[in-house]
Amino acid sequence: MTVGDFTSLLIWLPIGAAIVIWILPLSRYATGSLAVLVSLAEVGIWIEQAARFDFSHGGLQFSQKATWINDLHVSYHVGEFPFSLWFVGLTVICMAACTAYGFWVGRDRPRAYFGLMLFLTGAIVGVFVAQDLLLFYAFFEAMLIPLYILVGVWGGPGRLGATVKFVIYTMAGSLLMLAALIAYGVHVGTFDMLSGPVSSNRWIFLGFMLAFAIKSPLFPFHGWLPDAYRQAPPEVSAVLSGVVAKAGLYGMLRIAIPFFPDPASYYRTAVMALGALALVYGSLLAFRASDMRGVVAYSSFAQSGLIAIGLFSGTTLGFDGAVLQIVAHGFVSTALFLIAGTVERRTTTDQFALLGGMARGRPALATLLLTTGVISLAVPGSAAFAGEFLILAGAYHRAWWWAAIGAGAIVLAAMYMLRVISAVLHEARGSTVADEALDLRPGELALIVPLVATLLVLSAWPAGITHHTGTAIVQTSANVTP
Amino acid sequence: MIHTPHVDWFAISTMLVLLGASFVALLGAVLVPRDARRAFAATVSGLGFAGGLITSIWLYVTSADGHLVVSGAFYRDRWTMLTQIVICGIGLVTTLVGAEHVARPRNDHIAEFFSLLLACAAGMTFFVGSANLMVMFLSLEWFSIALYVMCAIDYDVEGSLEAGLKYLIIGSFGSAALLFGSALVYGATNRIDFAGIAANGHSNDSLLVLGLAMIIAGLGFKSSSAPFHMWTPDVYEGAPTTVTAFMSAATKVAAFALAFRLLRTAFPAEEHLWSWAFAGIAAASLAIGNLAALVQRNVKRMLAYSSISHAGFLLIGLSAGSALGGRALLYYLIVYSAMAFGSFAVVAARERELGAPVTLDNLAGFGWERPFLGVAMWFFLFGFAGLPLGGGFVAKFYVLSAAYKHGWAWLVIVGVIFTLISLYYYLAVVRAMYMRPSEELRLATVAGGSPPRESLLHIAVAISLAVSVGSLFAVGPIVDLTKHAVAALPF
Amino acid sequence: MTAGAWLCLFSPLAGALAITLAGTRISRTAAAWISTLSVFVAFGGAVWSFFGLRSHGSEHGSLTTAWTWLESGGLKIGLTLLVDPLSTMMMLIVSGVGGLIVLYSVGYMHDDPEERRYFAYMSLFVFSMLLLVEGGNLLLLLVGWGLVGLSSYLLIGFWHERPTAVAAAKKAFVMNALGDATMALAFFVLIAHTNSLSFGTNFHVHMSSTATNLVALGLLGGAAAKSAQIPLHTWLPDAMEGPTPVSALIHAATMVTAGVYLIARTHPLFEQARTVELVAAGMGALTLLVAGLVALVQVDIKRVIAYSTMSQIGYMFLGAGVGAYANGMFHLMTHAFFKALLFMAAGVAIHALSGEQDIRKMRGIGQSLPWTKWAFLIGSLALVGIPPFSGFFSKDSIIAAALHAHWYGVILGIVGLVGAFLTGLYTFRLYFIVFGPGEARAEHDGEGPWTMLLPVGVLSLLAIVGGWIQFAPFWTPVTHWLEPAARTLVVAEPTNTQEAIASILAVALGLAGIAVAYLMYAKRSVSVPTRPKLQRALEHKLYFDEAYDALFFRPAAGLARLLRDEWETPIFIGETTKIGDDALWVARGVRRIQTGLLRTYVLFLGTGMAVLAIVLLVVK
Amino acid sequence: MSLLAAYSAGSAVVWVVWIVAGFACIASGVAVVSFSNPFYSALALIGNLGSLAVLYLLLSAEFVAAAQVLVYAGAVMVMFLFVIAYVGPRSEAPWAGGPAWQTVASVLAAASIFLEIIVVIGLKAGGKLAHTDHVNATFGSPGWIGRLFLTDHLLAFEITSIVLLVAAVGGVILGSHTRRQQEEASLT
């Protein structure tokens, strides 16, 4: 019996710490370091869990259950499947990096800021470990609250409009999901995600699916994305695209597909088509975006599409590839946004027109951006490549053109990512790039290097995830073709 | 030789305590020197409500088997008692806020104010337990009249007077309708006690139905649900904020608690009629309340509209008409009253420090200047919006589930859509408090130097916060309370 | 011997990592030597595994797996090395020639401020290339395939202040990504049918012929992109923007020839898809012709050599296409020698003129660089295929093999012969112009540091003797050595007469070419024929770049801009706000009802009641 | 026979009384609403109350009738007249003011409410409402009322008193001077 057994700890430790931070009048430094410590403690707990996780039986582990709304058979039920373990790992590591980034750049109003970041951590973890539909929904929406304030208070000049659009958009989806889950839960008499039977009601499926499609996002539900990613502070954009967006995909993996096998297969082509549209459309727009964040934003939009294709291909390859790709892209986009942040701190902008030539004399920045960028364009051998390869191999089972579209998108990815790299690092020095603009400082390296290192480890051994996704659970109920 | 009926004094002890306190406070108005009046009256009122809490809790515990007392005029059961508990709680926090915030020059009428507050609460506690149309009508008038006076008590302010008069006239019209409806029901069944009405009524008796319609209108007025809601924004805006806070919380509790009992006990056979009627009214309230709130700048007024929209949600639970609906209704009432009261209390604080009506613009930066009140406010607002930051989340889920179980998916969809719309203006308040750029923050200069110390108000807000957040976690216990309460009603 | 393979694979990677992590803590020279050392260690490993394989007998190739790299469902792909004759041969070439070139760079790049980065990239490239040739399954091969593309991108764009260099690098990478994509598609087909990507097993399963053709096509696409075969060739000439040693290593000796290796490695598949194999051969023939022609008019010394590389690879494709894998590989080897030699000799000249690459301005550099002149001459002769230089043995056997194939073989053979003439012409055009009489002089005395001259010397030697290890059909150790890995098709086993005819014709045509070049550019007795149209066409490389720009890039960019301006901004970003405005408009309407008139409120109450009553009375 | 005659005669008398009283009642009601001067309206209301009392008598509710006269015509109306005198009777055209649609809609609403009730009663008139129970003499007598008040409706009785008390307090508060007002008054 160790801390690892208490999945709840992963949720409530940061939230508790947030409350402490809000209440105690700590100094800026104390607040920041406390927050970073807690987020690192999260990572520690997760490692403990990962080490003691028994992948041989893929079932739910470290689970805890308590009655919540006995009247409607809603319970507080948390636990981890193998794949949720990976999602949680992604969350805690990225959140630690982002919190530390906030500490490094010294956000003003530190108590509010770090409290919200910790609260966000707890909420996101909650989404990934919740085993009760209402609990899942609760955390799914709880994510929104800190995000709203983080973007709205610490964001860029256009933040007000961006936040409203972001919140209204996502809530539109998730409220329909509320209706759907009420319909499902009240009808079958339980909200528990383990004992809940499969349903073949297409409307309910669509209700869930819409929420996830907006969160991920899939085409054409991405209207909130560009503004939010551009206006949010870099580390929050990192969380948004790296982790929060993944909640939508997790929802498809954990709820939409296994609980609604028949509707899922009925709408398979439609969803895959939306994914493909997102993939192509996003890639093209990323290719045209004039700023670094824009490119990363649209590229993660495209990635969501690709992952959705993998999930709805309904094949083992697709599932495993999707899980791997989710984790890999999570780290990639987090790292890229943080790097964008460091660039903005040095040049006050991320417009390509004003950047360039930063590689000269800044080897660390150049190396990290190059490595991350190259991984994100899925150069063969990278974790992203492994993920995309499996996804498309799975999609090929459905029809050859999915794979063809995906392959085409890989080329596009190469085009826009190289554009970013050369526009920031290469060619003539940009007007905003001062000579005295420093290379990455040790503090920044300490944030970004671990992310990149994780990516390299994943690249060296993607099977570490793909062979331990345990999506079999999901697939058995979703009658997936192996 | 008249055989006076046996009176179960204990059953009505809550009202007696409150009335007693009210009289003491009234005496204070004349006996206690002016400078001590505020403290004295506030203390008395606080003690009165505390006593009311104790007795009502005690009664809740002891009246597991509901029965009629005082010759069938009053229900002594857990439905009554639970609502009495809530009302007394609201009264208590109102006292806390009022002690600092009922601003009268040189404490004029401060004692009378608390006396009226107590009397009003007493009337409500009577109202929720009334067992026949006459007692219902009388106690309704009782607390309504008290409310009319409380709304107008700031009669140096034109708005307060206007609010009072509007409330009085529209209220009297509404109660006249209620009365005529009662008369028709009486005519149709020759009975005025709820059970008797249920026994003698035929659901195809047009007299009865017409009476029911007029009663619904009367109650709809009290619960400020569309289209009987028109008075709400004006009165809420014009009345002293303390009174508004009390009204928005307590009146809803009383009105809905009684409405549900009345319909279940007196008109079970007509369920197919009133459930549909209330479903329609609910949809209307949701639509009007939320849409009108979208364009408000005055925060009090916006909250008034939002209370209309919440009446819509409560009506969803009511219209479900089932035991589940009743539980959802009570749970929602508890959570909502906490949130509503808290939010108005925060507005009161800002109002006092600005010396002007609170608008979205002069709210700018409030969150950073008064961290506790700010955080509390966004907890309340997100709770209103049904985000999982408080019981509001469970409450919405609960009523919608009830509606769906009743087979009304369309009502679920309506509720969901208008929740989405409501998000816009709730977030607007948070935006105003936290996200305005610094040059706008300068709007929020405090009238008269640093913000006044308002320990009592902070306590009141803290209590509301504790209830609204705690209810998210302690769903089980609360639901058990409501279970027992609902068990007292016939199904 | 597997240990040797692992050593061979990882020592360059270790070198790269060491240099990267060490950063500025080590001197630039130190970085250079670390890199060089790592590559030579790799060569040691290669030799080790070569002799290991010899001792076991070349038919016993062996697989060794470090760990499972990717696993899902039934698909299981290990980090597996394959040590067999083919891979060993490639290992030797890559690490050997690579080592020499890295050594050469020590001198060549000595003054560059970012030397460290350069050598890290070089080591990385060697690692990737070795991974490509050693990879024990198709996916690992693809990984190496992609990584060489990456490091080629990095090295081409090494001087990243030059926009042209960056553009060239991007172009190279994107085109190679295209090739990767087609290969990936081919693998999807394989997975769908065999659920495996390992060599051997799935090459002999019986897929539908369409599936086989698709797979073969996909592989061919990859090969063409990597080996700069028409129509995916346009990146190679631009790639000359990179430092000269890079051109020597990547774009002459090793990477660009990977396509040939791929075909040889997967020949069982291609043999099941004969048509595709013939497409490969035809593609090779076309490329060698076109490249030869274009090379005639180029004035940039490196570009000329680049085009000659394309045409030589065309020969290899031709050979592999008709099934003469061993000959293809053999030519690959000799080509590695003499083409690297040519590049490095050219590099010496360029270095001496501090970066001048225009042959018209290099006239007469030969006077100050006698040794280089000789080295270049050797290289040129080998390239043209004059006996006894190495090119003669390898190239002629390809032509011979082609001639022996069916009717189409004859056509291909004739094209090859024409190519031989062109080779002679453009090679010696270059030679006579650059090393003929002129006023260009080296800016520093001496031909350069020993680190540059030693590799040139070694390669000159190899360019001479490298071909002697096989003289088909009398003596065929290479073919024999490759027998187990890439058994040459019986059909392409040429007879002596054909060998003889082929050799004689090829040599004769080569000599003819040289003679014409001599008359035109050395003695100038014959004036260069001027066909302005044709010449301009050739100078524009037959307008391939323009065509691609018009066909692919512009439409894509245009579409993207269209989507952004016509859809994204107005609809997906704009429309949402419009909805909000509509809601607010309705809200204002609702608000107007609230007149503030008490009577209105009562009216609503009364009307509401009346309506409600009517409804209830009606429905009751 | 004579009984029948007497009965019919009595019935005729009752009818006449009813018609007179009912007409007076309605007329005065309309007058209240339509007089432009509140003073006259108040007087009209007194007439209305009186005629109502008569109707109550016909319905054999003696005590209520008495109370009606005492409480209303006595107490309430006096209060009204005082206030009217205090604020000064200012006339106001009944139909003036406010938007036209307001007036029209008001008439419609009031009419529809009235008609609904009438229709419902009409539906019932023939049946349920036709025959009336026979009641004994004590019905509606003060003693009988008092007994009811002290037994069945004790609570209502008590509440009524409280309501009056609350109203009284309220009236006092609203009607009383505050210092600030006096200061204002002294200023002006």
Next chain:
Amino acid sequence: MLGPSIAWYLGVSALLFGVGALGVLIRRNPLIVLLSLEIMLNGANLALIAFSRHAGNGAGQIFALAVMAVAASEVCVGLGLVVAIHRRRLALDVDRLSELRG
């Protein structure tokens, strides 16, 4: 029972109620509005008493008496408000009291 049947009385009461409602709806002088409210209540009272007579039970009459008290109380508060408004030198016109709106 002598004279007209209950229905007639009810008719009168309905008419009173309607007239009173109309008064509230169209009059602007708060005093007259209060008077109209009285008429509405009287209408209800008449109905109560009529039904009480019809059913022969006393509840209606008790109810009516209670209503009188209530009416008195409402008038009391209402007049108090009127006086207060007058003191504030505001026009006695409900249409002019429309500062709160929107």
